[in-house]
Amino acid sequence: MLSHVDKQGRPTMVDVSGKAVTLRTATAVSRVRLPPAVADTLRAQGFNTAKGPVFHTASVAGTMAAKRTHELIPFCHPLGLEKCQVEIDAAGNEVEIRCTVSVHHRTGVEMEALTGAAVAALTVYDMCKALSHDIVIAETRLLRKTGGKSDYAAGGGAP
Secondary structure: OOOOEOOOOOEOOOOOOOOOOEEEEEEEEEEEEOOHHHHHHHHHOOOEEOOEEHHHHHHHHHHHHHHOHHHHOOOOOOOOOOEEEEEEEEEOOEEEEEEEEEEEEOOOOHHHHHHHHHHHHHHHHHHHOOOOOOOEEEEEEEEEEEOOOOOEEHHHOOO
């Protein structure tokens, strides 16, 4: 049976009332590829554009999005996040955004981490689109999760 479909075939939120409250943590990554000229311009301007500080703005946007995931993704449980950390690093023409989210709850925070990373990547695009529309959001994926029924680490490594 599908987890988000009831016996009558209607979409429904998963009942987590029988699950144990544990510390749930997840980390997701998004990668943004910039055209070389955009990457060079950003470095020369201290990662600022006419709209303001690119990475600071993206960090705030990613945190806001993670906290509001339940408003964006149907059937996600509203969670009072205890931690949301968005880290952004630029190397060459690529920007890597990692969003780590934690909560003590009965359900995981994978969607919150993924949403935070994805919205931070979209914000980098928005902050830089005046420089070029050839910016590519190349990847958004879960890197690890712990604390639920099963732990996960991308590539089979330790979570």
